[in-house]
Amino acid sequence: MTLSSMSVYVIAIFVILLNTSIENMDDKTFVISLKTTKLTITQHSYVKYQISSSNYYIIQSRDIKSIRVDGSSFFWQFEHNRSKARAELKCKLYELKDEIKFSGCKLWFQESPNHPIMNYSIEYTLKLNKNTKYYLMIKIEFMLDSKTHAFTFSMSSSEMTFEGYTQKYYRKLQVDEFIKADLESTDLISDLEQYGGSKWNDSDPSNPSKTNETTNEDDDEVLNTENEGLGTLKLWSCCIF
Numbered sequence: 575m576t577l578s579s580m581s582v583y584v585i586a587i588f589v590i591l592l593n594t595s596i597e598n599m600d601d602k603t604f605v606i607s608l609k610t611t612k613l614t615i616t617q618h619s620y621v622k623y624q625i626s627s628s629n630y631y632i633i634q635s636r637d638i639k640s641i642r643v644d645g646s647s648f649f650w651q652f653e654h655n656r657s658k659a660r661a662e663l664k665c666k667l668y669e670l671k672d673e674i675k676f677s678g679c680k681l682w683f684q685e686s687p688n689h690p691i692m693n694y695s696i697e698y699t700l701k702l703n704k705n706t707k708y709y710l711m712i713k714i715e716f717m718l719d720s721k722t723h724a725f726t727f728s729m730s731s732s733e734m735t736f737e738g739y740t741q742k743y744y745r746k747l748q749v750d751e752f753i754k755a756d757l758e759s760t761d762l763i764s765d766l767e768q769y770g771g772s773k774w775n776d777s778d779p780s781n782p783s784k785t786n787e788t789t790n791e792d793d794d795e796v797l798n799t800e801n802e803g804l805g806t807l808k809l810w811s812c813c814i815f
Contacts, residue, residue, distance in 0.1 A: 603615065603616045603617075608669050608674075609669050610669070610704075611704050611736055611737045611738065612736075612737040613674075613734065613735065613736055613737070614733075614734075614735045614737075615732070615733070615734050615735075616732065616733045616735075617635055617729065617731075617732045617733075618635060618729070618730050618731040618732060619634070619635050619727065619728060619729045619730065619732060620632050620633060620634040620635070620727075620728050620730075621633050621652060621661055621725070621726070621727050621728075622724075622725070622726040622727075622728070623659070623661070623683045623685070623724075623725055624723060624724040624725070624726065625685065625723065631654065631657060631659040631685060632654075633652040633653070633654045633659060633660075633661055637652050637653060637654050637655065638650075638651070638652055639651040639652055639653040639660070646666055646667060646668065647664055647665070647666060647667070648663075648664065648665050648666075648667050649662060649663075649664050650662065650663045650664075657685075657686060658686050658687055659683075659684065659685055659686060660683070660684045661681070661682070661683045661684075662681070662682050663679060663680070663681050664679065664680045664681075665677070665678065665679040665680075666678040666679075670701070672703060672704055672705070673701045673702060673703055673704060674701065674702045674704065675699065675700070675701050676698075676699065676700045676701075676702075677698075677699040677700075679695070679696035679698075680693065680694070680695055680696070681693075681694045681695075681696060681725070682694065683725065692718070692723075694716075694718060694725070694757060695757065696757060697757065697758055697759055697760045698755075698759055698760070698761055698762075698763060699760070699761075699762045699763070700762075700763045701762070701763065701764045701765065702734075702765060702766070703736075703741075703765055704736045704739075705736065705738070705739055705740045705741060706736060706739055706740075706741050706742065706743050706765075706773075707733065707734070707735045707736065707739040707741075707742045707743070707776075707778070708732075708733065708734040708735075708742075708743045708744075708745075708766065709732070709733055709742065709743065709744040709745070710729050710732045710733075710734070710745055710746075710766075711729060711730060711731060711732070711745070711746040711747065712728070712729055712745060712746070712747050712753060713726060713727070713728040713729075713747060713751070713752045713753065714726065714727045714728075714752070714753045714755050715752045715753065715754055715755065716755045716756075716757055717754075717757075718757070726752070735778075737778065737780070737781070738778050738781045739776075739777070739778045740775065740776075740777050740778070741773055741774065741775050741776060742773065742774055742776045743765075743766060743771055743772070743773045744771055744772045744773075745766060745770060745771030745772075746771075
């Protein structure tokens with residue numbers, strides 16, 4: 575199994591749910607209430623739909639149109655204010671005893687209201703631990719229906735925090751490094767550390783019963799590298815349309 579197995583399910587992490595309520599705190603942070611825990615997600619990201627070598631559309635975090643829950647399904651929608659390019663991801667979400675499971679994702683993208691909707695299925699299944707806080711700085715690229723059509727999801731600086739976590743996970747790719755993903759892969763990804771990165775013990779400070787005496791040196795390193803990632807996002811922003 576290769577690094578590509580991380581797949582677009584990292585996108586789905588932004589809105590984990592099963593019988594949940596979602597509070598939109600601002601355009602980058604969401605609090606998701608699950609049955610037994612809460613998940614706080616802070617994101618700096620963009621999605622890019624490549625039509626040809628010179629024609630592409632980019633939709634950023636500020637273009638999130640809505641997040642809604644319908645039963646055990648999650649809908650995450652983007653719309654660019656000027657071009658009206660739109661994208662939507664729909665996934666099935668299940669809350670297990672110690673994990674969150676994502677499966678059966680559907681992705682569609684529309685260049686403009688005058689263009690047809692392009693539909694794609696994502697076959698990966700991902701499980702994440704409820705006891706972990708995740709730091710991610712990655713880019714995932716899916717080749718779609720040709721050598722020129724591609725979908726890229728980039729997280730230049732994202733945190734996913736389960737309430738009461740007891741460990742942290744950190745994964746960063748280089749600026750020009752991509753994870754190549756396969757739409758048809760049915761791989762099961764059980765947590766992300768199997769694809770590299772670092773994990774260490776560090777408890778949620780908001781939960782005194784689990785707080786330990788670890789230092790903040792690791793956190794400082796993560797925050798510094800996240801700021802580098804934000805610079806990457808701004809570079810992409812200059813090239814939109």
